Structures are given as structure tokens and as C-alpha cells.
Amino acid sequence: MNFLNLAKNRFSARKYLDKEIPQNVLDEILEAGRVAPTAANLQPARIIVIKSAEAKEKLAKAANIYKAPVALLVCADASKAWKRPFDGHQTIDIDASIVTDHMMLSAADNGVGSVWICYFKPDVIKEEFNLPDNLVPVNILALGYTEETTDSNRHATARIPMDELVSYL
Numbered sequence: 001m002n003f004l005n006l007a008k009n010r011f012s013a014r015k016y017l018d019k020e021i022p023q024n025v026l027d028e029i030l031e032a033g034r035v036a037p038t039a040a041n042l043q044p045a046r047i048i049v050i051k052s053a054e055a056k057e058k059l060a061k062a063a064n065i066y067k068a069p070v071a072l073l074v075c076a077d078a079s080k081a082w083k084r085p086f087d088g089h090q091t092i093d094i095d096a097s098i099v100t101d102h103m104m105l106s107a108a109d110n111g112v113g114s115v116w117i118c119y120f121k122p123d124v125i126k127e128e129f130n131l132p133d134n135l136v137p138v139n140i141l142a143l144g145y146t147e148e149t150t151d152s153n154r155h156a157t158a159r160i161p162m163d164e165l166v167s168y169l
Contacts, residue, residue, distance in 0.1 A: 006109055008152045013113030014066045016144030021070055025110050029143070032106035033074075033099040039082035039091040045099040046135060048073040058128040059140075063120035068142035071117075073125065074100045079134040096138035103141055113146035 050071040076092035117140035125137045
């Protein structure tokens with residue numbers, strides 16, 4: 001499948017089958033995150049794979065992962081992320097989101113459904129998983145097989161038109 005078709009076919013899955021993701025598929029999804037570009041190649045992202053019932057129970061105190069069999073907690077190490085010298089803006093959210101996006105698209109390419117979750121309580125996650133102060137939870141990517149489907153042509157009406165999105169100067 002070409003990239004644009006992959007991007008159009010990918011959707012946010014919120015109903016998962018009780019089916020394990022094989023380790024080799026999960027490894028490929030994680031590898032896509034590992035090779036994702038980051039600002040100045042500083043690679044501040046850290047991924048915590050949530051698979052056990054105990055870890056899912058901890059995560060449930062902070063977020064809804066829709067009973068997905070796996071959740072990837074994508075964090076960023078604030079002590080390692082690049083800062084723009086002009087205003088000190090740090091790229092932890094950007095870097096972690098590029099990593100998340102690469103994994104999300106790899107999941108779709110492997111027939112694994114996903115939903116990107118930003119609605120969570122970071123303080124609860126930090127406490128439940130005993131994260132050090134420099135490690136900031138940024139995104140959660142819930143993963144699993146799904147029977148849900150979507151219309152790949154939905155973007156014709158669900159997205160703003162190209163001339164509203166893009167300006168040429």
C-alpha cells in the first residue's frame with residue numbers, strides 16, 4: 001500500500017479484540033518509533049510498553065485505553081530534548097509525537113488498530129509508574145486488533161479543503 005492510502009485508511013480504533021499482538025509485530029511498531037527523527041537527533045523519547053494486567057490497572061487510573069491489549073506510554077526526557085536558542089522552546093512534545101506517529105502508522109501497516117490518547121492525568125502516570133522528574137508523559141498509543149472499519153474517503157468531508165489548509169506565497 002502506498003503511504004497516502006495507508007494514511008487515509010488509518011483511523012482511531014476504540015474497540016479491540018481479545019487477541020494478542022505477536023512480539024515480532026510489536027517489535028516492528030517499536031522499531032518505527034526508534035528510527036523516527038527528533039530535533040538535533042537528541043532522541044529524548046522513552047517508550048513504556050504496557051501489557052500486563054497490573055500495568056493496565058495502573059494506567060486505568062489515569063487514562064481510558066479502551067481495553068486495548070497493549071498501550072505504549074510515550075514519554076520524553078526533558079533533560080535530553082533540544083531547546084530552541086531564541087526563546088528556549090523545548091521540543092519534547094514534538095519529538096514524542098513524531099515517534100508516536102511513526103508507531104501509529106506502522107501499526108496500521110501491520111493491520112493493528114490504534115488510538116492516540118492525550119486525555120490522561122500525567123501526575124497519576126508519573127506516580128503510578130514511578131517516573132523520574134525529567135521523564136514527561138506525552139502520549140499514549142493504544143494498540144490492538146479490531147473489527148472496526150472506516151471509509152477511506154471520509155477525508156473528503158471530514159477535513160478542511162486543501163485551499164483552506166495551504167497557502168502559497
